[in-house]
Amino acid sequence: MENNQTNTGNATVDIAYRRKKNAEEMRHQVITFTLMIFLTIIAFVAVGAGMSGWFTVPFILLLAAVQVVFQLYYFMHMSHKGHEAPALFLYSGLLVGLITVLAFVTIVWW
Amino acid sequence: MSTYAQKKGFGATVWDYLTTVDHKKIAVLYLIAGGFFFVVGGLEAMFIRIQLAVPNSDFVSAGMYNQILTMHGTTMIFLAAMPLLFGFMNAIMPLQIGARDVAFPFINALGFWLFFFGGVFLNLSWFLGGAPDAGWTSYASLSLASEGHGIDFYLLGLQISGAGTLMGGINFLVTIINMRAPGMTYMRMPLFTWTTFVASALILFAFPPLTVGIFLLMFDRLFGSNFFVTAAGGNTIIWEHLFWIFGHPEVYILVLPAFGIFSEIIPVFSRKRLFGYSSMVFATVLIGFLGFMVWAHHMFTVGLGPIANAIFAVATMAIAVPTGIKIFNWLFTMWGGSIKFTTPMYYAVAFIPSFLMGGVTGVMLASAAADYQYHDTYFVVAHFHYVIVGGVVFAILAGTAFYWPKMFGTMLNETLGKITFWLFFIGFHLTFFIQHFLGLWGMPRRIFTFLEGQGLETGNFVSTVGAFFMAAATVVLVINIIITTVKNEKVGNDPWGDGRTLEWAIPSPPPFYNFKQLPLVRGLDPLWIEKMEGKKGMTPAEPLGDIHMPNASFIPFVISFGLFVAAFGAMYRLDYGWGLPVLIIGLLITFGSMFLRSVKDDHGFHIHKEELIDEDDKGVKA
Numbered sequence: 001m002e003n004n005q006t007n008t009g010n011a012t013v014d015i016a017y018r019r020k021k022n023a024e025e026m027r028h029q030v031i032t033f034t035l036m037i038f039l040t041i042i043a044f045v046a047v048g049a050g051m052s053g054w055f056t057v058p059f060i061l062l063l064a065a066v067q068v069v070f071q072l073y074y075f076m077h078m079s080h081k082g083h084e085a086p087a088l089f090l091y092s093g094l095l096v097g098l099i100t101v102l103a104f105v106t107i108v109w110w
Numbered sequence: 111m112s113t114y115a116q117k118k119g120f121g122a123t124v125w126d127y128l129t130t131v132d133h134k135k136i137a138v139l140y141l142i143a144g145g146f147f148f149v150v151g152g153l154e155a156m157f158i159r160i161q162l163a164v165p166n167s168d169f170v171s172a173g174m175y176n177q178i179l180t181m182h183g184t185t186m187i188f189l190a191a192m193p194l195l196f197g198f199m200n201a202i203m204p205l206q207i208g209a210r211d212v213a214f215p216f217i218n219a220l221g222f223w224l225f226f227f228g229g230v231f232l233n234l235s236w237f238l239g240g241a242p243d244a245g246w247t248s249y250a251s252l253s254l255a256s257e258g259h260g261i262d263f264y265l266l267g268l269q270i271s272g273a274g275t276l277m278g279g280i281n282f283l284v285t286i287i288n289m290r291a292p293g294m295t296y297m298r299m300p301l302f303t304w305t306t307f308v309a310s311a312l313i314l315f316a317f318p319p320l321t322v323g324i325f326l327l328m329f330d331r332l333f334g335s336n337f338f339v340t341a342a343g344g345n346t347i348i349w350e351h352l353f354w355i356f357g358h359p360e361v362y363i364l365v366l367p368a369f370g371i372f373s374e375i376i377p378v379f380s381r382k383r384l385f386g387y388s389s390m391v392f393a394t395v396l397i398g399f400l401g402f403m404v405w406a407h408h409m410f411t412v413g414l415g416p417i418a419n420a421i422f423a424v425a426t427m428a429i430a431v432p433t434g435i436k437i438f439n440w441l442f443t444m445w446g447g448s449i450k451f452t453t454p455m456y457y458a459v460a461f462i463p464s465f466l467m468g469g470v471t472g473v474m475l476a477s478a479a480a481d482y483q484y485h486d487t488y489f490v491v492a493h494f495h496y497v498i499v500g501g502v503v504f505a506i507l508a509g510t511a512f513y514w515p516k517m518f519g520t521m522l523n524e525t526l527g528k529i530t531f532w533l534f535f536i537g538f539h540l541t542f543f544i545q546h547f548l549g550l551w552g553m554p555r556r557i558f559t560f561l562e563g564q565g566l567e568t569g570n571f572v573s574t575v576g577a578f579f580m581a582a583a584t585v586v587l588v589i590n591i592i593i594t595t596v597k598n599e600k601v602g603n604d605p606w607g608d609g610r611t612l613e614w615a616i617p618s619p620p621p622f623y624n625f626k627q628l629p630l631v632r633g634l635d636p637l638w639i640e641k642m643e644g645k646k647g648m649t650p651a652e653p654l655g656d657i658h659m660p661n662a663s664f665i666p667f668v669i670s671f672g673l674f675v676a677a678f679g680a681m682y683r684l685d686y687g688w689g690l691p692v693l694i695i696g697l698l699i700t701f702g703s704m705f706l707r708s709v710k711d712d713h714g715f716h717i718h719k720e721e722l723i724d725e726d727d728k729g730v731k732a
Contacts, residue, residue: 100319
């Protein structure tokens with residue numbers, strides 16, 4: 001968001017710096033995008049290779065978690081300034097959700 | 111747009127409230143609707159106490175008693191306590207952070223109307239074949255066996271009003287994160303704003319489990335699924351978990367704003383800043399955090415096993431620590447202060463020991479082994495009424511007296527207010543203190559009558575007498591409100607004389623744009639800082655300029671009404687041929703009006719600078 005404001009009228013805005021930052025970010029996005037496609041292929045391979053479900057299911061879930069992090073940080077800009085509150089609420093929600101899942105798994109079903 | 115100063119007819123006023131998106135008017139709507147449901151729930155409580163006044167009573171039948179008991183709990187929690195607190199949050203929180211409205215005024219209105227129609231739907235069950243009768247917890251094995259449509263009213267009504275509450279919570283979060291006035295950092299926010307913030311976060315995380323639980327139960331009852339049907343491989347305990355994952359944070363959703371109200375009242379009338387502000391904030395957040403790890407203490411006797419019980423018991427006891435921090439901070443705020451005993455301060459002082467007693471029995475109940483004795487007895491009933499009435503209802507009554515002048519521009523009568531206080535305080539302890547002992551003597555919860563010679567007669571009779579005191583207190587409060595409204599003696603910005611926070615820096619009631627110029631906040635208790643430097647009001651943080659305001663809209667009402675219609679369709683779908691069409695028509699109304707809202711651009715309007723200058727005869731500050 002703050003990387004695209006060139007019409008601020010603020011003399012201290014360094015356009016060259018902004019350009020460099022944007023280019024860097026674009027590179028990160030391309031790399032992440034490639035990685036995400038790669039991870040998806042691995043997930044399909046893991047299923048196709050006919051390994052035990054006890055390996056495949058946790059493995060795919062792990063890959064999914066990694067993809068969520070990529071998505072949030074590289075495409076939804078969660079690492080940028082001004083995203084502290086959404087990050088806080090995402091992690092709080094995650095915590096509450098995981099505790100629920102943990103409780104269900106440990107004291108309801110087993 | 112200078113129509114706001116004109117006198118309006120009755121019809122125009124009603125239309126104004128039906129379409130309003132102004133947080134102050136929505137607050138009034140919440141107070142009216144919440145107050146109405148409070149009276150309804152109170153009447154149900156009176157019927158319960160009349161039925162239990164003498165042994166072998168036949169005032170109501172057993173089945174009717176179950177309905178009254180269920181509706182008393184459901185109404186008081188979802189339709190009275192929460193909306194009344196939402197009323198105060200709406201009225202005061204934006205003023206406290208120096209905002210002109212909440213972040214999403216339209217959604218604010220939508221949240222109110224969803225709650226309202228959900229509440230009306232739930233209560234229509236009385237006239238349409240019987241109210242829900244499985245307790246406010248509506249445990250699945252019981253509620254699935256309940257005949258008639260009572261439980262369906264509960265499920266659909268709470269689903270609709272719960273959606274409204276969730277919207278309200280998210281709206282408050284966004285408002286507090288984004289719309290604070292210049293200089294209003296997080297650690298300068300008044301405690302009521304902080305507790306609103308944490309309570310809204312709890313709403314955000316606690317209501318989805320309730321929504322899921324209600325959906326599953328609704329599918330079981332209306333669409334033939336088997337989530338909770340043990341005979342078909344379902345698991346009835348899951349409802350209990352889902353309900354209490356919501357239900358326990360719900361207790362803190364109620365009590366944290368109550369803490370906030372008292373944290374505003376005590377410094378004002380002690381003429382001292384709040385003792386240990388940062389530890390108060392810390393304790394609030396910690397209570398919110400721990401509130402999600404303790405739900406299974408409602409289920410100690412389900413048979414979760416000793417390890418699970420021990421973990422949840424210890425986590426529950428841990429909550430006593432931040433709560434204790436708060437209690438001591440309130441005491442130290444009063445310590446050495448120049449205390450003025452006004453009506454709100456009466457409630458605040460009475461709240462501390464009353465709530466503390468509820469907290470102590472809470473720790474008793476938290477010890478899992480002992481809970482096997484207390485579970486489902488009147489001891490539990492006494493405990494939760496001590497925390498909810500002694501905490502939340504005291505706060506609502508205190509907040510009514512404290513914020514009435516800010517909301518309506520006129521002071522409630524202090525003498526009548528104190529009469530209300532004494533009647534309510536005496537009645538409250540008379541009703542519920544003895545219930546601890548009734549529980550320990552073996553009186554179970556939720557029974558519709560008891561027999562002679564069981565040693566329960568005196569205790570129950572005392573309890574009923576106390577309930578009449580509380581009813582009398584409510585009547586005096588209503589008389590007070592009527593007298594005050596008729597007299598309508600206007601008061602100034604800071605009627606209590608010792609206001610510390612931003613809401614006391616602007617007129618009572620505030621103009622619809624709240625702040626002509628956003629105030630510059632220079633520390634905690636910003637108005638107090640300015641007063642101590644000999645200034646009359648806040649220093650503005652911006653030059654006078656046009657103010658952008660949202661347009662009123664009737665769409666929130668229509669969206670909610672559509673869901674209200676659809677709920678009838680969903681419920682009667684299997685009984686009557688018209689059920690399915692009504693369901694579809696209702697959803698069409700809702701989605702049609704949502705579509706209309708999406709395609710029709712509404713840019714709001716501007717109040718121009720010149721109008722703002724005209725309004726102020728003395729001229730305007732830079």
